[in-house]
Amino acid sequence: MHNDRDLVEKRIQRELWQRVLPLVHPERCQLTIDAGPDVDHLEPFEAGSSWGAPWATTWFRLRGEIPASWSGQRVEAVIDLGFNPNAAGFQCEGLVVDLADDGTFTPLQGIHPRRTNFGVAATPGPLTLHVEAASNPMFPGFVPSSLGSLDTAGDRLLYRFRTAALVVVDPEAEALAYDIEVLDGVMRTLSVHDPRRARLLRTLAETLDRIPDVGAARRVIAPALAEDFGDAVRHRSVAIGHAHIDTAWLWPIRETKRKCTRTFASAVALMDDYPEYKFGASSAQHYAWIEERHPELFAKIVERVERGQWEPVGGMWVEADMNLPSGESLVRQIVFGQRYFEERFGRRCTEVWIPDVFGYPAGLPQVFAAGGMDRFVTQKLSWNKQNRFPHSTFWWEGLDGSRVLTHFPPVDTYNAEITPQEFGFSITNFRDHGWSTDSLLPFGHGDGGGGPTREMLERARRLAHIDSRATIEVDTADAMFTRIERGIERGASVPVWRGELYFETHRGTLTSQLKTKLGNRRCERLLVEAELWSAALNRPADLDALWKQVLTQQFHDILPGSSIAWAHQDAESVFAEVEAELQQRIGELIAEAAGGGACVANRADTAVDEVVIVAASSVASTISGDHTQQLADGSTALRVDAPALGIGPLVPRAVDDRVVVTDSSMTNRHLAVRWDAFGNLTSIIDLQRARELIPTGQLGAVLELAPDHPVEYDAWDLESWTRAGAATLDGSDGVEVRIVDAGPLVGRVRVARSFGPSSSVVTYQLRADCAQLDIGIELEWHHDEHLLSMAVPLDVRTDVAMCDVQFGVVARPTHPSSPWDAAKFEVCAHRFVDLAEPDFGVAVLNNGRFGHNVFDGAIRVSLARAAMYPDPNADRGHHEVDLAIRPHGAGLGEVRAAASRLDQPVRVIDGTEASFPTVVAARVIGADGESADGVEVDAVKLADDGSGDLIVRLHEAVGNRVRVSVDTPGCRVAEAWRCNLLEEPHGGEEVGDGVVTLTVRPFQIVTLRLRRTASSDGRTLTA
């Protein structure tokens, strides 16, 4: 729940009076009233009438009948002489008397402003009560009054008799009213930062939720009245020793290895002196370095883990960035991490530990849970610049509905020192006192600061019992989560946050250090491709070492581009070596599959049949002649086809369409594109749907150059005002526009432009029978502290942009209406961003950028930044990237498939005459036999356990519920299981006729293990 304290406090007061108190008297009957100066002169009297001259005495006779049905219940007369309840005395009073026949009476009980009830026997039958009432005047407000003397008081009647009734009293409801009144009062006396106040507020609200069920309400409220309430809600700061070590940052990996050694040695040493001391450390890679370099220290760590003092946390290879790696990379971070922890320490981690990562995509909960971690720790969102996150502990619900129990340590740091100030802050800053008593306090100097110190542990001992609101306990993250989970099992109501945890700062990390980012993007895709072709040939891929090298570089200061130059140079050379190795292996695998024949290898998950462009270096005899077009840059265009995830013979085909090019336009069957004299796009018409894409009077796909001066953290931050200062590069200065290719298969117009120290070549390209405009961008980028974007304004009206992220798409606002919307002025998208009306949309695809702005009716792709800190030369130099503008009909399946083809283009390889049988690693199609465009295949690989089983990981990527069939051409699926990410089966799948057919829910990830029988060509595939 969000902070609704003021409203709930008002609710309690109103509902106590208007909903709870009426329950105290479930039945009532009015008494008839007679009144007079003495018992012998009584006259009928109506409730609501005035009575009582100043200082006089009035007698009331009250008569009624107790119904037979009231027998055995608690019955009272309620007599209100017209009291002012806000003054307990100083006004009229009454006396219930037992009146004898001779007129004498015995006092029974007074009737007062705050005591209007008089208990009577619940004996069915008539009942008579006599009340002697004194109409004493009131003297309020220091106002001079004539009522103080009989001589001047006069005879005006002072009071209006309000009611006289018999009521049944429900003692439980009465008790409940007392419970609520007392606890509400106690609550209001406590500080708003006191955990007990939040807990009482929540308890009272939940009590009122049960009304009118009094019994249920009392059961809810009872613990708050119990003797141990204070102890039960006392906050517990679970202090876990920690040393956040950045795998590289303001130092290279070389030094990180030594930082780990020093820090881990210190952590071990302190454990003997402080037996209560617990230390948590993440990142399998860090342990692996210790294991390799210092086995004796590693042995001590193993021993401390067994002893329970050392807690391996996080379950990942490194604390990776979460925005930029592919979905499959995130999977492997967990697979390699969890395997390492299990093999070395005999245990897997149950929590993801990435306190310092710059934003958390909506697909993550499912990935974490499928990797065996349904708990998640981070605190980075406390750095949000615009909006304060409303929860400390909550269910985080992802795209597919998976939930992980998420905790933000309220001390707002992962380098705490256990000072009294931090302890106090962590109590007042915790946002879930209403239902939870536990929070984490990670303490210890990070990044070579040496981790926890004696001083911290000594302070923890002394702070343990000093504050009545909270205690410090040195313990593990597991202990804290276990206690929270117990509370949830007992029915605690946990707030839910659905969708991404967008980080409202460090948005520049989506763009900084492009060569690092693109090296990763290429390598992670090549790794998956190498696995794919290895699986197609049914042989182990043997890629663990290469995977680990790439995973290490995905660390949360390397991939985001926030490290010093050395770290990025290291990353680029790792990626270059890995890429070279993988390209060679892939080349060999494809050549083997094709038997040296000319072939098309399609690693994308949808079949290809389109015009592609083959680089000059690959062109030989097979790729020439009929059905081809020589392009000006020496490359060749031709139409090829190939099955999804397969390798087929290269057979150039005729194209039933042509690109027609004039000085200012290009047209094919799908699109008509026009540009002005300066090479700016003025019109893109979707001919099939008769829609102009570019808003009237605007220019499409123009470069925008903006000064980029973050307030702090240069490589990290992009400010909301940066784009407001952008200049549009659409003028005549330094422009050269040239038609370079004029069809029939490919039309290209090349726009070269220089601006200050930088220059660009933007090539607009239309291919025959292709429904997208390709945009090739080459940059010589030599500005300092500028942001260069490409803006694509679109005539599409929508509130949200759909952005491609790992394992799905996420909606971002196209407008800054609320503070939460406004904060999303730069968002991450992997391969496309789409603006759509229900039946028509336009996507901007890319093969190598992440940062986008989707405000103001445009999609802007951040092409390059040029930060000065911490790497003063970051990103200066040559860059290339391909974008595409693609209009489409309803749904995103076609867009996803096109984006996948742009990101992973087919390989066209020349060779001998092509006459080999097509090789397909696995086939994933709609159950109706149609292609399943919205289903993405993440990995096809042999199982890691060496069984020979085939692993196929796929997910539904655009939000549909689909039935798909999976099979392996060339052999039959005999058995199939659904698995977790570690390829462990948790449920069998039905196999029919060698094919698995299954339903995939929106955004669901499915990892299938397929056991295959001998193939039709005689190859044996089972282990």
Ligand SMILES: [Zn+2]
């Ligand atoms: Zn960090």
